[in-house]
Amino acid sequence: MVRYAALLRGVNLGSHNRIGMADLRRIVTELGHEDVRTYLQSGNVVFGAADDADPARLADDIRRALADRSTVDVAVMVRTGPELAKLTGGNPYASGQPDEVKLLVAFLAEPPGSDRVAGLAVPGGETAEFRFADTGRDVYLHFPDGYGRSRFSNAYLEKRLGVASTTRNWKTVRALAELTTVD
Template sequence: MTQYVALLRGINVGSGNRIGMADLRRIVTDLGHEDVKTYLQSGNVVFGAEPGAGKGGAPGPDRLATAIRKAVADELGVDVPVLVRSGAELAALAAENPYLKSERDETKLLVAFLAGAPATDKAAELTVPGTDTAEFTLAGREIYLHYPDGFGRTKFSNAYLEKQLGTVSTTRNWKTVRALAELAAD
């Protein structure tokens, strides 16, 4: 069985896109997946999938993401992007953060998960706006983020990344990334 993590974008923030985690666990379980767990209330789901298990045939991250998105939209009326990473991908990501050695305050570290690797020209043009002190390292479909002055007032936000890179993005803080990697390792 392969462990996966599904990251739903924009769940339970503000007044829109409200989803109960019990409903989310039920939906992912009903798709044929096992050992389904959620983390926090922000659309993080860890689950196991066997090759060929679940509705729709053999799992792959894109197929899993599409199935979860469709099921959530059909059953709950909430249509949001879903990004899926394997447990192995999360473990590697958690082990390779380039800012861990220089930043002691892990609340200033985040990861932006991208739906796909950005086009080479867009990736090369990505810069931190204005006098913002944020730092970033693009690593394929993820961006390690370091906010020395905190994340609260930065212009280098998830919306900015989506606009600049032309791809869907969802951001998680470092504590959540580590917790999801641990849950997906079980």
């Protein structure tokens, strides 16, 4: 069995796309997954599935089940435990930034086209930095001046890259990597 993390885009941020974590665990369990756990209230669910499961298929199954069994219809990105471990070990900004609040990872639904990647730039006047991970589906983000007021947001990434995305802070990424580690 492999451990996976599913990251839901835009849940529990306001009055829209609200789902309780108990409901999320129930839905993912009903799909046949094992040892289902949630992390925080922001749409992170960790579970076990077959070694040969396709993460894109898992993401689609979870998205459809959420839409069918709740009022939530959002993009879902799935990563394996080894993928998350590699991400946490490969952050080019982690060693130079002691303030983890300024480090994030954008999880993309699929790799964007090379033309979109080449055209991605931080809006003028901002100090944010980014680097694509080897997977091509994840983007390391560094915000020396903080993320809260940056125009280089998740919505900006989605528009520029043409793919769905969800962003998690570094503490959450590290926690999900730990939760998906198989002992």
